[in-house]
Amino acid sequence: MSRLGPVITLAAGAVLAAGLGVASITATPAADTTTAATEDNPAAEGSAAKENTAQPSPSPAESEEKRIEKADYAGRVKGNGALIAISIRDGKAIGYFCDGTTESWFKGTQSADEVSLKGLGAGKVTAALGGGRAKGWVSVGGKKWSFVAPTAEKPSGLYRASAIVRGAQFRAGWIRVKNPNGGYTTVGAANEGGSPVPVPELNGEQPTAPLTVGDTTIYPKDVDGFIEEMQ
Template identity: 45%
Template sequence: MNRLGPVLTLAAGAATAAVLGVLSTAPSAAPDAPGGPSEVALATSQAAPAPAEISKATGTPGAARTAETTGTAVPVPARADYAGRVRGDGGLIAVSVRGGRAVGYFCDGRSEAWLKGRVTGGTVALTGPGGASVTARLDGGKATGTLELGSREWRFTAPAVKKPSGLYRATAVVRGATVRAGWIYLPDGSRVGLTLVDGEPVDVAVPEPGENATVRGEQVGPEDVDEFIGEF
Protein backbone atom coordinates (compact mmCIF):
# COMPACT_ATOMS: atom_id res chain seq x y z
CA MET A 1 0.00 0.00 0.00
CA ASN A 2 1.36 3.47 -0.92
CA ARG A 3 1.43 6.00 1.87
CA LEU A 4 -1.30 8.65 1.44
CA GLY A 5 0.10 12.16 1.52
CA PRO A 6 -1.36 14.88 3.69
CA VAL A 7 -2.30 17.08 0.72
CA LEU A 8 -4.80 16.23 -2.00
CA THR A 9 -4.48 17.74 -5.45
CA LEU A 10 -7.41 19.57 -6.97
CA ALA A 11 -7.10 17.39 -10.10
CA ALA A 12 -8.43 14.36 -8.18
CA GLY A 13 -11.93 15.85 -8.13
CA ALA A 14 -14.99 14.98 -6.16
CA ALA A 15 -14.86 11.26 -6.92
CA THR A 16 -11.44 10.90 -5.34
CA ALA A 17 -12.63 12.79 -2.26
CA ALA A 18 -15.54 10.39 -1.88
CA VAL A 19 -13.24 7.36 -2.02
CA LEU A 20 -10.98 8.89 0.58
CA GLY A 21 -13.95 9.45 2.85
CA VAL A 22 -14.82 5.74 2.75
CA LEU A 23 -11.22 4.70 3.45
CA SER A 24 -10.96 6.99 6.43
CA THR A 25 -13.79 5.16 8.21
CA ALA A 26 -12.11 1.68 7.94
CA PRO A 27 -9.28 0.46 10.34
CA SER A 28 -5.88 0.28 8.72
CA ALA A 29 -2.34 -0.80 9.67
CA ALA A 30 0.07 1.77 10.96
CA PRO A 31 2.31 3.35 8.29
CA ASP A 32 5.35 1.24 7.42
CA ALA A 33 3.87 -1.84 9.23
CA PRO A 34 2.82 -4.24 6.45
CA GLY A 35 1.89 -7.05 8.78
CA GLY A 36 -0.50 -5.10 10.99
CA PRO A 37 -0.51 -4.86 14.83
CA SER A 38 -0.31 -8.61 15.52
CA GLU A 39 2.82 -9.05 13.41
CA VAL A 40 4.40 -5.99 15.00
CA ALA A 41 3.80 -7.44 18.48
CA LEU A 42 5.30 -10.77 17.42
CA ALA A 43 8.36 -9.12 15.95
CA THR A 44 8.81 -7.08 19.12
CA SER A 45 8.56 -10.16 21.36
CA GLN A 46 11.15 -11.99 19.30
CA ALA A 47 13.58 -9.11 19.20
CA ALA A 48 13.47 -8.18 22.88
CA PRO A 49 15.38 -10.51 25.23
CA ALA A 50 13.51 -12.01 28.17
CA PRO A 51 14.15 -10.55 31.65
CA ALA A 52 16.41 -13.46 32.61
CA GLU A 53 18.47 -12.97 29.44
CA ILE A 54 18.82 -9.27 30.18
CA SER A 55 20.05 -10.03 33.68
CA LYS A 56 22.55 -12.57 32.38
CA ALA A 57 23.87 -10.32 29.65
CA THR A 58 24.07 -7.06 31.62
CA GLY A 59 24.72 -8.38 35.10
CA THR A 60 21.53 -6.76 36.44
CA PRO A 61 20.29 -8.73 39.46
CA GLY A 62 17.16 -10.75 38.66
CA ALA A 63 14.74 -12.70 40.78
CA ALA A 64 16.22 -16.02 39.67
CA ARG A 65 19.85 -15.12 40.26
CA THR A 66 21.68 -16.83 43.13
CA ALA A 67 25.20 -16.88 44.49
CA GLU A 68 25.87 -20.05 42.49
CA THR A 69 24.86 -18.55 39.14
CA THR A 70 26.83 -15.37 39.76
CA GLY A 71 29.96 -17.28 40.73
CA THR A 72 30.30 -15.37 43.99
CA ALA A 73 33.12 -16.85 46.07
CA VAL A 74 32.05 -18.26 49.42
CA PRO A 75 34.34 -17.07 52.21
CA VAL A 76 35.97 -20.00 53.98
CA PRO A 77 37.33 -19.59 57.50
CA ALA A 78 41.05 -20.18 57.87
CA ARG A 79 40.31 -22.37 60.87
CA ALA A 80 37.14 -24.43 61.30
CA ASP A 81 35.91 -27.77 62.62
CA TYR A 82 32.80 -29.60 61.40
CA ALA A 83 31.20 -32.76 62.77
CA GLY A 84 27.92 -34.53 62.08
CA ARG A 85 26.12 -37.71 61.12
CA VAL A 86 26.32 -39.68 57.89
CA ARG A 87 22.80 -40.24 56.61
CA GLY A 88 21.84 -43.87 56.08
CA ASP A 89 24.96 -45.26 57.75
CA GLY A 90 24.76 -44.25 61.40
CA GLY A 91 28.41 -43.29 61.61
CA LEU A 92 29.89 -39.87 62.31
CA ILE A 93 32.12 -37.71 60.14
CA ALA A 94 34.43 -34.85 61.04
CA VAL A 95 36.21 -32.37 58.78
CA SER A 96 38.77 -29.86 60.04
CA VAL A 97 40.23 -26.96 58.06
CA ARG A 98 43.50 -25.19 58.80
CA GLY A 99 44.30 -22.63 56.15
CA GLY A 100 43.98 -24.31 52.77
CA ARG A 101 44.66 -27.75 54.26
CA ALA A 102 41.94 -30.12 55.45
CA VAL A 103 41.68 -33.48 57.20
CA GLY A 104 38.66 -35.73 57.62
CA TYR A 105 37.68 -38.81 59.58
CA PHE A 106 34.74 -41.19 59.28
CA CYS A 107 33.93 -43.83 61.89
CA ASP A 108 30.96 -46.01 62.77
CA GLY A 109 32.65 -47.95 65.57
CA ARG A 110 33.49 -50.90 63.32
CA SER A 111 35.29 -49.29 60.40
CA GLU A 112 37.04 -45.98 59.81
CA ALA A 113 38.61 -43.84 57.11
CA TRP A 114 41.19 -41.08 57.47
CA LEU A 115 41.26 -38.57 54.63
CA LYS A 116 43.26 -35.52 53.67
CA GLY A 117 43.08 -32.81 51.02
CA ARG A 118 42.66 -29.12 50.29
CA VAL A 119 40.04 -26.39 50.32
CA THR A 120 39.50 -24.50 47.06
CA GLY A 121 36.79 -21.92 46.43
CA GLY A 122 34.66 -23.05 49.36
CA THR A 123 34.83 -26.74 48.43
CA VAL A 124 36.84 -29.32 50.32
CA ALA A 125 38.08 -32.42 48.48
CA LEU A 126 39.59 -35.25 50.56
CA THR A 127 40.93 -38.67 49.66
CA GLY A 128 42.07 -41.66 51.67
CA PRO A 129 43.22 -45.28 51.36
CA GLY A 130 40.98 -47.80 49.64
CA GLY A 131 39.31 -45.26 47.36
CA ALA A 132 37.74 -43.29 50.21
CA SER A 133 36.80 -39.73 49.33
CA VAL A 134 34.87 -36.76 50.64
CA THR A 135 33.62 -33.80 48.66
CA ALA A 136 31.82 -31.10 50.61
CA ARG A 137 30.72 -27.49 50.30
CA LEU A 138 31.66 -25.25 53.22
CA ASP A 139 28.93 -22.66 53.51
CA GLY A 140 26.38 -21.37 55.98
CA GLY A 141 28.26 -22.67 59.01
CA LYS A 142 28.26 -26.29 57.87
CA ALA A 143 29.92 -28.82 55.59
CA THR A 144 27.48 -30.50 53.22
CA GLY A 145 28.60 -33.21 50.86
CA THR A 146 29.20 -36.83 49.97
CA LEU A 147 31.26 -39.62 51.53
CA GLU A 148 32.38 -42.47 49.28
CA LEU A 149 33.87 -45.71 50.54
CA GLY A 150 34.58 -48.06 47.67
CA SER A 151 31.25 -48.65 45.91
CA ARG A 152 29.21 -47.17 48.77
CA GLU A 153 28.11 -43.57 48.96
CA TRP A 154 26.32 -41.47 51.59
CA ARG A 155 25.30 -37.85 52.05
CA PHE A 156 26.08 -35.88 55.18
CA THR A 157 25.67 -32.50 56.79
CA ALA A 158 28.20 -31.56 59.47
CA PRO A 159 27.62 -28.29 61.34
CA ALA A 160 30.54 -26.22 62.59
CA VAL A 161 31.48 -27.20 66.16
CA LYS A 162 33.63 -25.84 68.96
CA LYS A 163 35.97 -27.75 71.22
CA PRO A 164 35.65 -30.12 72.99
CA SER A 165 33.44 -31.32 70.11
CA GLY A 166 35.13 -32.33 66.87
CA LEU A 167 37.97 -34.61 65.83
CA TYR A 168 40.82 -36.10 67.89
CA ARG A 169 43.52 -38.64 67.24
CA ALA A 170 45.72 -40.70 69.58
CA THR A 171 49.00 -42.40 68.74
CA ALA A 172 51.41 -44.27 70.98
CA VAL A 173 53.62 -47.31 71.32
CA VAL A 174 52.34 -49.58 74.08
CA ARG A 175 54.43 -52.61 75.04
CA GLY A 176 56.06 -52.62 71.64
CA ALA A 177 52.78 -52.35 69.73
CA THR A 178 51.71 -49.35 67.65
CA VAL A 179 48.45 -47.81 68.82
CA ARG A 180 46.31 -45.43 66.81
CA ALA A 181 42.84 -44.23 67.64
CA GLY A 182 40.37 -41.75 66.16
CA TRP A 183 37.51 -40.11 68.06
CA ILE A 184 34.64 -37.83 67.03
CA TYR A 185 32.53 -35.91 69.55
CA LEU A 186 29.25 -34.11 68.80
CA PRO A 187 27.76 -31.26 70.86
CA ASP A 188 24.77 -33.45 71.85
CA GLY A 189 27.08 -35.89 73.64
CA SER A 190 27.24 -38.47 70.86
CA ARG A 191 30.68 -39.96 70.30
CA VAL A 192 32.33 -42.68 68.27
CA GLY A 193 35.84 -44.01 67.83
CA LEU A 194 38.01 -46.91 66.87
CA THR A 195 41.33 -48.04 68.33
CA LEU A 196 43.82 -50.10 66.34
CA VAL A 197 46.76 -52.01 67.79
CA ASP A 198 49.25 -52.98 65.11
CA GLY A 199 46.49 -52.32 62.58
CA GLU A 200 43.88 -54.54 64.21
CA PRO A 201 40.74 -53.21 65.98
CA VAL A 202 40.61 -53.71 69.74
CA ASP A 203 37.82 -53.12 72.21
CA VAL A 204 38.64 -49.78 73.86
CA ALA A 205 36.01 -47.45 75.25
CA VAL A 206 35.85 -43.96 73.76
CA PRO A 207 36.94 -41.67 76.60
CA GLU A 208 35.21 -38.53 77.81
CA PRO A 209 36.21 -35.41 75.85
CA GLY A 210 39.75 -34.39 76.80
CA GLU A 211 40.45 -37.56 78.78
CA ASN A 212 42.80 -40.46 78.03
CA ALA A 213 41.95 -43.91 76.73
CA THR A 214 43.24 -47.02 78.43
CA VAL A 215 45.00 -49.40 76.04
CA ARG A 216 46.53 -52.56 77.46
CA GLY A 217 46.65 -50.99 80.87
CA GLU A 218 48.39 -47.79 79.73
CA GLN A 219 47.03 -44.29 79.18
CA VAL A 220 46.90 -42.92 75.64
CA GLY A 221 46.05 -39.23 75.35
CA PRO A 222 44.15 -37.38 72.60
CA GLU A 223 45.83 -35.11 70.05
CA ASP A 224 44.03 -32.05 68.72
CA VAL A 225 43.89 -31.48 64.95
CA ASP A 226 46.54 -28.76 65.27
CA GLU A 227 48.98 -31.37 66.55
CA PHE A 228 48.67 -33.87 63.71
CA ILE A 229 47.29 -32.17 60.59
CA GLY A 230 50.84 -31.51 59.41
CA GLU A 231 51.43 -35.26 59.20
CA PHE A 232 48.74 -35.71 56.54
Protein backbone atom coordinates in the same frame (compact mmCIF):
# COMPACT_ATOMS: atom_id res chain seq x y z
CA MET B 1 54.08 -39.87 66.05
CA SER B 2 54.53 -40.99 62.48
CA ARG B 3 52.44 -39.72 59.60
CA LEU B 4 49.17 -41.56 59.37
CA GLY B 5 47.68 -42.14 55.98
CA PRO B 6 44.01 -43.01 55.51
CA VAL B 7 43.00 -46.24 57.25
CA ILE B 8 39.93 -48.44 56.85
CA THR B 9 39.67 -51.05 59.58
CA LEU B 10 37.33 -53.35 57.66
CA ALA B 11 39.98 -56.12 57.96
CA ALA B 12 43.72 -56.50 58.39
CA GLY B 13 45.43 -57.02 55.09
CA ALA B 14 47.43 -55.52 52.30
CA VAL B 15 46.58 -52.12 50.84
CA LEU B 16 46.31 -51.79 47.11
CA ALA B 17 46.95 -48.41 45.51
CA ALA B 18 44.81 -47.42 42.54
CA GLY B 19 46.37 -45.76 39.51
CA LEU B 20 44.97 -42.58 38.08
CA GLY B 21 44.46 -42.42 34.31
CA VAL B 22 44.39 -39.09 32.51
CA ALA B 23 42.45 -38.72 29.28
CA SER B 24 43.64 -36.25 26.64
CA ILE B 25 41.06 -33.99 25.03
CA THR B 26 41.71 -31.98 21.89
CA ALA B 27 39.62 -28.82 21.72
CA THR B 28 38.61 -27.31 18.36
CA PRO B 29 39.18 -23.54 18.35
CA ALA B 30 35.96 -21.57 18.11
CA ALA B 31 35.42 -19.47 14.98
CA ASP B 32 36.60 -15.84 15.25
CA THR B 33 33.45 -13.77 14.98
CA THR B 34 35.11 -10.43 15.81
CA THR B 35 34.05 -7.78 13.29
CA ALA B 36 37.05 -6.50 11.36
CA ALA B 37 37.80 -2.76 11.56
CA THR B 38 37.54 -0.86 8.25
CA GLU B 39 37.54 2.73 7.18
CA ASP B 40 33.75 2.48 6.99
CA ASN B 41 33.50 0.95 10.44
CA PRO B 42 36.20 2.44 12.69
CA ALA B 43 34.24 1.66 15.86
CA ALA B 44 34.76 -2.07 15.37
CA GLU B 45 38.48 -1.76 16.14
CA GLY B 46 37.84 -0.27 19.55
CA SER B 47 35.17 -2.87 20.24
CA ALA B 48 37.50 -5.74 19.32
CA ALA B 49 40.27 -4.36 21.48
CA LYS B 50 37.90 -4.11 24.41
CA GLU B 51 36.68 -7.70 23.99
CA ASN B 52 40.23 -9.05 23.80
CA THR B 53 41.47 -7.25 26.91
CA ALA B 54 42.69 -9.89 29.37
CA GLN B 55 41.08 -9.95 32.80
CA PRO B 56 43.53 -9.16 35.62
CA SER B 57 44.75 -12.10 37.70
CA PRO B 58 43.53 -12.31 41.29
CA SER B 59 45.79 -10.42 43.65
CA PRO B 60 47.59 -12.32 46.44
CA ALA B 61 45.15 -10.79 48.92
CA GLU B 62 42.17 -12.16 46.98
CA SER B 63 43.74 -15.62 46.87
CA GLU B 64 44.31 -15.48 50.62
CA GLU B 65 40.62 -14.77 51.17
CA LYS B 66 39.71 -18.04 49.46
CA ARG B 67 41.83 -20.05 51.89
CA ILE B 68 40.15 -20.77 55.21
CA GLU B 69 42.48 -20.26 58.15
CA LYS B 70 40.55 -22.42 60.60
CA ALA B 71 37.28 -24.34 60.52
CA ASP B 72 35.86 -27.50 62.09
CA TYR B 73 32.75 -29.43 61.11
CA ALA B 74 31.20 -32.56 62.60
CA GLY B 75 27.91 -34.27 61.86
CA ARG B 76 25.97 -37.40 61.04
CA VAL B 77 26.16 -39.47 57.88
CA LYS B 78 22.73 -40.26 56.47
CA GLY B 79 21.78 -43.89 56.10
CA ASN B 80 24.29 -45.77 58.26
CA GLY B 81 24.60 -44.11 61.66
CA ALA B 82 28.22 -43.05 61.18
CA LEU B 83 29.71 -39.69 62.09
CA ILE B 84 32.04 -37.58 59.97
CA ALA B 85 34.38 -34.75 60.89
CA ILE B 86 36.27 -32.30 58.68
CA SER B 87 38.90 -29.85 59.90
CA ILE B 88 40.66 -27.12 57.91
CA ARG B 89 43.81 -25.27 58.87
CA ASP B 90 45.21 -22.67 56.46
CA GLY B 91 43.73 -24.40 53.41
CA LYS B 92 44.87 -27.89 54.45
CA ALA B 93 42.06 -30.28 55.30
CA ILE B 94 41.62 -33.68 56.91
CA GLY B 95 38.54 -35.78 57.50
CA TYR B 96 37.52 -38.84 59.49
CA PHE B 97 34.59 -41.22 58.98
CA CYS B 98 33.65 -43.73 61.66
CA ASP B 99 30.65 -45.91 62.51
CA GLY B 100 32.30 -47.68 65.43
CA THR B 101 33.57 -50.55 63.29
CA THR B 102 34.66 -49.09 59.97
CA GLU B 103 36.86 -46.02 59.96
CA SER B 104 38.62 -44.02 57.28
CA TRP B 105 40.95 -41.03 57.38
CA PHE B 106 41.08 -38.53 54.52
CA LYS B 107 43.31 -35.63 53.59
CA GLY B 108 43.22 -32.91 50.94
CA THR B 109 42.67 -29.21 50.46
CA GLN B 110 40.07 -26.49 50.75
CA SER B 111 39.54 -24.03 47.93
CA ALA B 112 37.03 -21.19 47.94
CA ASP B 113 33.75 -22.69 49.15
CA GLU B 114 34.50 -26.39 48.82
CA VAL B 115 36.72 -29.14 50.16
CA SER B 116 38.02 -32.25 48.41
CA LEU B 117 39.63 -35.12 50.35
CA LYS B 118 40.98 -38.51 49.33
CA GLY B 119 41.30 -41.66 51.38
CA LEU B 120 42.29 -45.26 50.78
CA GLY B 121 41.65 -46.57 47.27
CA ALA B 122 38.51 -44.90 45.98
CA GLY B 123 37.63 -43.36 49.34
CA LYS B 124 36.66 -39.73 48.93
CA VAL B 125 34.97 -36.77 50.60
CA THR B 126 33.59 -33.79 48.71
CA ALA B 127 31.66 -31.02 50.40
CA ALA B 128 30.37 -27.52 49.81
CA LEU B 129 31.12 -25.05 52.61
CA GLY B 130 28.79 -22.27 53.60
CA GLY B 131 26.02 -21.28 55.97
CA GLY B 132 27.94 -22.66 58.94
CA ARG B 133 28.13 -26.21 57.64
CA ALA B 134 29.83 -28.69 55.30
CA LYS B 135 27.39 -30.55 53.07
CA GLY B 136 28.40 -33.28 50.67
CA TRP B 137 29.22 -36.94 50.07
CA VAL B 138 31.56 -39.53 51.56
CA SER B 139 32.64 -42.75 49.81
CA VAL B 140 34.08 -45.64 51.85
CA GLY B 141 34.50 -49.28 50.89
CA GLY B 142 32.65 -48.87 47.61
CA LYS B 143 29.60 -47.29 49.26
CA LYS B 144 28.50 -43.66 49.20
CA TRP B 145 26.45 -41.59 51.63
CA SER B 146 25.42 -37.96 51.99
CA PHE B 147 26.06 -35.90 55.09
CA VAL B 148 25.52 -32.51 56.66
CA ALA B 149 28.14 -31.47 59.23
CA PRO B 150 27.51 -28.21 61.13
CA THR B 151 30.33 -26.09 62.53
CA ALA B 152 31.80 -27.89 65.54
CA GLU B 153 32.69 -26.14 68.77
CA LYS B 154 34.73 -27.95 71.43
CA PRO B 155 34.27 -30.44 72.91
CA SER B 156 32.66 -31.45 69.59
CA GLY B 157 35.11 -32.28 66.83
CA LEU B 158 37.91 -34.64 65.92
CA TYR B 159 40.36 -36.41 68.24
CA ARG B 160 43.20 -38.90 67.72
CA ALA B 161 45.76 -40.83 69.79
CA SER B 162 48.84 -42.85 68.90
CA ALA B 163 51.26 -44.80 71.11
CA ILE B 164 53.21 -48.03 71.46
CA VAL B 165 51.05 -50.42 73.48
CA ARG B 166 52.16 -53.97 74.37
CA GLY B 167 55.00 -53.55 71.89
CA ALA B 168 52.72 -52.68 68.94
CA GLN B 169 51.57 -49.45 67.31
CA PHE B 170 48.23 -48.35 68.74
CA ARG B 171 46.05 -45.79 66.97
CA ALA B 172 42.61 -44.50 67.81
CA GLY B 173 40.26 -41.89 66.41
CA TRP B 174 37.09 -40.31 67.75
CA ILE B 175 34.39 -37.94 66.53
CA ARG B 176 32.29 -36.06 69.06
CA VAL B 177 29.02 -34.41 68.02
CA LYS B 178 26.61 -32.36 70.10
CA ASN B 179 23.05 -33.70 70.19
CA PRO B 180 20.12 -31.39 69.33
CA ASN B 181 18.47 -32.15 72.70
CA GLY B 182 21.63 -31.92 74.76
CA GLY B 183 24.56 -34.14 75.53
CA TYR B 184 27.03 -35.59 73.02
CA THR B 185 27.42 -38.59 70.78
CA THR B 186 30.94 -40.00 70.47
CA VAL B 187 31.96 -42.64 67.95
CA GLY B 188 35.47 -44.05 67.62
CA ALA B 189 37.59 -46.97 66.52
CA ALA B 190 41.06 -48.27 67.37
CA ASN B 191 43.60 -50.72 66.08
CA GLU B 192 46.70 -52.27 67.59
CA GLY B 193 49.37 -53.69 65.34
CA GLY B 194 46.95 -53.31 62.41
CA SER B 195 44.12 -55.30 64.02
CA PRO B 196 40.89 -53.82 65.43
CA VAL B 197 40.71 -53.53 69.22
CA PRO B 198 38.17 -51.94 71.58
CA VAL B 199 38.42 -48.17 71.53
CA PRO B 200 38.88 -46.47 74.92
CA GLU B 201 36.19 -44.04 76.00
CA LEU B 202 37.06 -40.35 75.92
CA ASN B 203 36.68 -38.30 79.07
CA GLY B 204 33.31 -36.60 78.69
CA GLU B 205 34.36 -33.40 80.42
CA GLN B 206 37.85 -33.17 78.91
CA PRO B 207 38.35 -35.24 75.72
CA THR B 208 42.12 -34.67 75.72
CA ALA B 209 42.56 -36.11 79.23
CA PRO B 210 44.99 -39.10 79.42
CA LEU B 211 43.58 -42.63 79.01
CA THR B 212 44.97 -46.02 79.98
CA VAL B 213 45.28 -48.86 77.46
CA GLY B 214 46.75 -51.99 78.98
CA ASP B 215 49.64 -50.69 81.08
CA THR B 216 50.21 -47.68 78.81
CA THR B 217 48.97 -44.12 79.19
CA ILE B 218 47.83 -42.57 75.91
CA TYR B 219 47.15 -38.91 75.24
CA PRO B 220 44.28 -38.02 72.89
CA LYS B 221 44.90 -34.85 70.88
CA ASP B 222 42.47 -32.46 69.27
CA VAL B 223 42.96 -31.67 65.60
CA ASP B 224 45.42 -28.83 66.22
CA GLY B 225 47.79 -31.35 67.75
CA PHE B 226 48.02 -33.69 64.77
CA ILE B 227 46.78 -32.14 61.52
CA GLU B 228 50.30 -31.34 60.30
CA GLU B 229 51.34 -34.95 60.82
CA MET B 230 48.49 -36.10 58.57
CA GLN B 231 49.60 -34.10 55.52
